[in-house]
Amino acid sequence: MDIKTYIGSRKQSVDAFLQSYFSSAFRPKKLYESVTYSLSAGGKRIRPVLCIAAYEACGGSADDVVPYASALELIHTYSLIHDDLPAMDDDDLRRGKPTNHVVFGDGIAILAGDALLTEAFVLLSDARFRAAGISDGQILRAIAEISFAAGAEGMVGGQAQDLLSEDSDPDADTLSFIHAHKTAALIRASIVTGGILAGADADGLDSLREYGKNIGIAFQVVDDILDITGETAVIGKPAGSDEKKKKMTYPKLYGLEQSKRQAEQLVADAVATLGGFDQKADPLREIARYVASRTS
Amino acid sequence: MDIKTYIGSRKQSVDAFLQSYFSSAFRPKKLYESVTYSLSAGGKRIRPVLCIAAYEACGGSADDVVPYASALELIHTYSLIHDDLPAMDDDDLRRGKPTNHVVFGDGIAILAGDALLTEAFVLLSDARFRAAGISDGQILRAIAEISFAAGAEGMVGGQAQDLLSEDSDPDADTLSFIHAHKTAALIRASIVTGGILAGADADGLDSLREYGKNIGIAFQVVDDILDITGETAVIGKPAGSDEKKKKMTYPKLYGLEQSKRQAEQLVADAVATLGGFDQKADPLREIARYVASRTS
Numbered sequence: 001m002d003i004k005t006y007i008g009s010r011k012q013s014v015d016a017f018l019q020s021y022f023s024s025a026f027r028p029k030k031l032y033e034s035v036t037y038s039l040s041a042g043g044k045r046i047r048p049v050l051c052i053a054a055y056e057a058c059g060g061s062a063d064d065v066v067p068y069a070s071a072l073e074l075i076h077t078y079s080l081i082h083d084d085l086p087a088m089d090d091d092d093l094r095r096g097k098p099t100n101h102v103v104f105g106d107g108i109a110i111l112a113g114d115a116l117l118t119e120a121f122v123l124l125s126d127a128r129f130r131a132a133g134i135s136d137g138q139i140l141r142a143i144a145e146i147s148f149a150a151g152a153e154g155m156v157g158g159q160a161q162d163l164l165s166e167d168s169d170p171d172a173d174t175l176s177f178i179h180a181h182k183t184a185a186l187i188r189a190s191i192v193t194g195g196i197l198a199g200a201d202a203d204g205l206d207s208l209r210e211y212g213k214n215i216g217i218a219f220q221v222v223d224d225i226l227d228i229t230g231e232t233a234v235i236g237k238p239a240g241s242d243e244k245k246k247k248m249t250y251p252k253l254y255g256l257e258q259s260k261r262q263a264e265q266l267v268a269d270a271v272a273t274l275g276g277f278d279q280k281a282d283p284l285r286e287i288a289r290y291v292a293s294r295t296s
Numbered sequence: 297m298d299i300k301t302y303i304g305s306r307k308q309s310v311d312a313f314l315q316s317y318f319s320s321a322f323r324p325k326k327l328y329e330s331v332t333y334s335l336s337a338g339g340k341r342i343r344p345v346l347c348i349a350a351y352e353a354c355g356g357s358a359d360d361v362v363p364y365a366s367a368l369e370l371i372h373t374y375s376l377i378h379d380d381l382p383a384m385d386d387d388d389l390r391r392g393k394p395t396n397h398v399v400f401g402d403g404i405a406i407l408a409g410d411a412l413l414t415e416a417f418v419l420l421s422d423a424r425f426r427a428a429g430i431s432d433g434q435i436l437r438a439i440a441e442i443s444f445a446a447g448a449e450g451m452v453g454g455q456a457q458d459l460l461s462e463d464s465d466p467d468a469d470t471l472s473f474i475h476a477h478k479t480a481a482l483i484r485a486s487i488v489t490g491g492i493l494a495g496a497d498a499d500g501l502d503s504l505r506e507y508g509k510n511i512g513i514a515f516q517v518v519d520d521i522l523d524i525t526g527e528t529a530v531i532g533k534p535a536g537s538d539e540k541k542k543k544m545t546y547p548k549l550y551g552l553e554q555s556k557r558q559a560e561q562l563v564a565d566a567v568a569t570l571g572g573f574d575q576k577a578d579p580l581r582e583i584a585r586y587v588a589s590r591t592s
Contacts, residue, residue, distance in 0.1 A: 026448045027473065031456040035448065082410060087383075087402035106383030110406065111456045114378060117410065118447035121417050125440035136432035143439065144421035151414035152322045152331065160327040160407045177323065 003286035007049055010062060014048040017070045021123070034104040034112035035119075038077050042095045046219070047072040047190040050287065054194025054208055057274075057281035064131035065197055068142060071120040072190045075150050078116035079159070079186075081109050088163060089245065093238060120146070134197055142193045149189030158182030167246045170253040178248060183223070184216025191215070191284075207273050211284065214270035219291050221263040224249040228256060230295065267292040299582035303345050306358060310344040313366045317419070330400040330408035334373050337391045342515070343368040343486040346583060350490025350504055353570075353577035360427035361493055364438060367416040368486045371446050374412035375455070375482075377405050384459060385541065389534060416442070430493055438489045445485030454478030463542045466549040474544060479519070480512025487511070487580075499572065506569040507580065514562035515587050520545040521555055526591065563588040 018039055026032050048069035055065040084091040084099040085106060092102050101109035123129065124143050148154060158181025165174055191212035195205045227242045228251055242249050250259040270288045274281050314335055321328045344365035351361040380387040380395040381402060388398050397405035419425065420439050444450060454477025461470055487508035491501045523538045524547055538545050546555040566584045570577050 026453055028453065028457045028460055030460060031448060031453060078410075082406055085403075085406065087406060107381075107459050108456060110378055110381065110383060111452050111459070113410075114374075114413065115448035115452045115456075117413060118443055118452060121439060121443035122447055125436050125443060127436075127440070136436050139436060140421050140423075140432050143417060144423075147414055147417035147421060151418055152327060152411035156407050156411045156414060157322055157324065157327060160404060160411075161324045163403050163407070164324055164326060 003283065003290055006053075006283050007287070007290070010049045010052045011045040013052075013062065013066045014045045014070050014073060017066050018073065021067075021070070030104065030108055031111060031115060034100055034108050035115055037103060038081050038100050038112065039073070039116075041097050043073065043077065045073055046287075046291075047076050047187060050187065050212075050215070050284075051190040051194040053281075053283040053287060054191040055198045056194075057208075057277050057284050058195050058198035058200045058204060059280065060194075060198035064134070065194065067123060067126075067129035068139075068193065068197060069190070071123040072146065072186065072193070074116045074120040074123065075146070075155075075186060078113040078120075079150075079155060081113040081116070083159060085109060088159070091241065117150070133199075138197055138199065141196050145189050145192050145196060146186075149185040154181055154185035154189075155183075158185065162247070165248045168248065170248045172253060175248050175250065175253055179217050179220045179250075180213070183220035184213055187216035187219060188212030203276065207276055210273040211270045211288070214266045214273070215288055215291060218263045218266035218270065218288075221250045221259055221266065222291060222294060224251055225256065225259055225263070226295070263292050299579065299586055302349075302579050303583070303586070306345045306348045307341040309348075309358065309362045310341045310366050310369060313362050314369065317363075317366070326400065326404055327407060327411060330396060330404045331411055333399060334377050334396050334408065335369070335412075337393050339369065339373065339391065341369055342583075342587075343372050343483060346483065346508075346511070346580075347486040347490040349577075349579040349583060350487040351494045352490075353504075353573050353580050354491050354494035354496045354500060355576065356490075356494035360430070361490060363419060363422075363425035364435075364489065364493060365486070367419040368442065368482065368489070370412045370416040370419065371442070371451075371482060374409040374416075375446075375451060377409040377412070379455060381405060384455070387537065413446075429495075434493055434495065437492050441485050441488050441492060442482075445481040450477055450481035450485075451479075454481065458543070461544050464544065466544045468549060471544050471546065471549055475513050475516045475546075476509070479516035480509055483512035483515060484508030503569050503572055507566045507584070510562045510566035510569070511584055511587055514559045514566065514584075517546045517555055517559040517562065518587060518590060520547055521552065521559070522591070524552060559588050 022036050051069040051072055052062050052065055056062055080094060081100045083089050084094055085101055091099055093099065100112060124139065158178050161174065162178045162182055165178065188209060191208050192205060195208040200208065224242065227239060230239050267288045271285050274285060318332050347365040347368055348358050348361055352358055376390060377396045379385050380390055381397055387395055389395065396408060420435065454474050457470065458474045458478055461474065484505060487504050488501060491504040496504065520538065523535060526535050563584045567581050570581060
C-alpha cells in the first residue's frame, strides 16, 4: 500500500464532505466567506486522516466516520485562525496565503474561529450524519474526548502557555507542556475518537492513545525543525519565524540533530504501540513514518 | 411564590457549581485567572435559571440539571469576553468591572473565551454530572440544540451581523436578525434544553421554543432601552454606549416608547404560549414579567 495514495484518498473524502457541508451560505455572507476561506486554504487534513485510519484499524469502514473526522478539521482550523491574530502569534502568512484576519479583519476572524469551533459540536451531535452501529453513547464519549483535548486542559492551555513563554529562556518542562497540549492533545484525540467510534475495547484505546501522544509530539518537533530547515515556499509560512518571535522550540533547547533523533524515536515508539493490531493498522504505521520524513 | 427568591436560589446553585467546577486550577495560572475573573464577575445567570425553570416546568428536580444549566453560562461568558475585545465592540467596562482583555491582555482574553466555549461541551458530555433518568440521546439532543444556537447560524452569526452593521442606517430586517441571533438564540436554547432533558414531548418543546424566542428578543429590547435610560452605576457599563458606537438598536429604529410597548407585547406573548403547562411553569411566567421590568 502506498501511504500517499491512502492519505490522498481519505483527504479527498474529508474535503468533499467539508465543501458540501458549508455549501449553503449562512448570514452574514462575510462570516461565511471568512470560514470557508480558511477551511479551503489547503490544509493537510492530518487529524481527520488519522481519525479515519484509527477507525479503519479497528475494523470500521472509512465512509462512516468522515463527518466526525471532519469536525476535527473545523477545530484545527479555528485554532489556526485565532493563533495567527495580532494579539497572539501575529502571522500574516499561512499555507502560502494571507491569514484570515489580514483578509477579513480581526473581528470577523475571531468570530470565524468561534463559528468553526462551535460548528464542530453541531456536526458531532447532528443525527443526520450518524452511521448505523454508532451509538449515542459512543458519540458522547467522542465529544468528551475531543472537547477535553481542545480546551483549557488541552490545546487552549498549550497555546496560552506558548503565548506567555515568548521571550523566556527555554526550559524542558515548559516546552514539553506546550508541545503535549498545543499540538499533541488534539492529534491524540483524533486517533482515540476513531477507536471510540469503531467500538475498540479498553486495551485498543490505550494503544491508540499512546500512539497518538507520540505521533502528536513528533509532529510538533518536526514542525519546529522545518521552521529552521524548510523554505518559505514549501512550508507556506516565513521560515525562521519561531526564532524571530523568540518561541520556545525543540531545536532551540536541544539543537537540530538531537531534535531529529527525538522525532525518529517518537515515531518508532508510536509504531511499537500498535503491536496488538493486524494489517488494518498499516496506514497508522505508515503515517507515523511519513510524519517524521515530511518536508512541509 | 416570590420570583426574586426563586431566581436567587437557582442562581446560587449555579454559582456554587461553577465555583467548585473550576476550583482545581489548570495551567497556565493566568488562563485560569482570566476564565474565573469573568465567570465570577457578577452575572445574573439568567440563561441557567431559565434552563432550570424549564426543567422544573416539565416535572424535573432543579438539582439534576444544574451542571447542564451552568454550561450555558460558560457559553454566555465566552461571548461577552470576545464581544468586548477591541477588534469587536471595544468595551472597557462590564458589570462595573474592567473587561477581561483590559486586565489580562487581548491574547489571553481570546483564549479564555475559547476555553469557556470548549469547556461547555466538556461539561455537557461529562458522565460524572449525569442524573439518573437522563439518557445519552437526551444529552446529545441538548448538545445539538445548544451548539446550533451558539454557532454561525445563531449567536456568532448575530454578532457578526452586528459588527458589520455599525455605522449603517437602521433597517427592520437587519435589526430583527441581529436580535434574534445575537441574544435570543442562546436564551431560547437554554429553555428548550431544560425541556429536552426533562423529557418534554414535541408539543411541550414547541411551546418552550416559542416562549424562549419571545423572551429572548424581549430581553435584548430591554437591554437596548436600558442603554439609554439606565445609569452607568446600575447597568454596570457606560450608559449611551450603543449610541456612541452607532449600534443598530430598537429605540433607534422605533423610538423609546414603541420599544417599551414591543417588549411588553413580547412578554405577554411568551406567557400566552405556556397555556398547556400547570403551576410548575409559574417561575417561567414570572421570569417573563421580570425581564420586562428589570432595571439592570
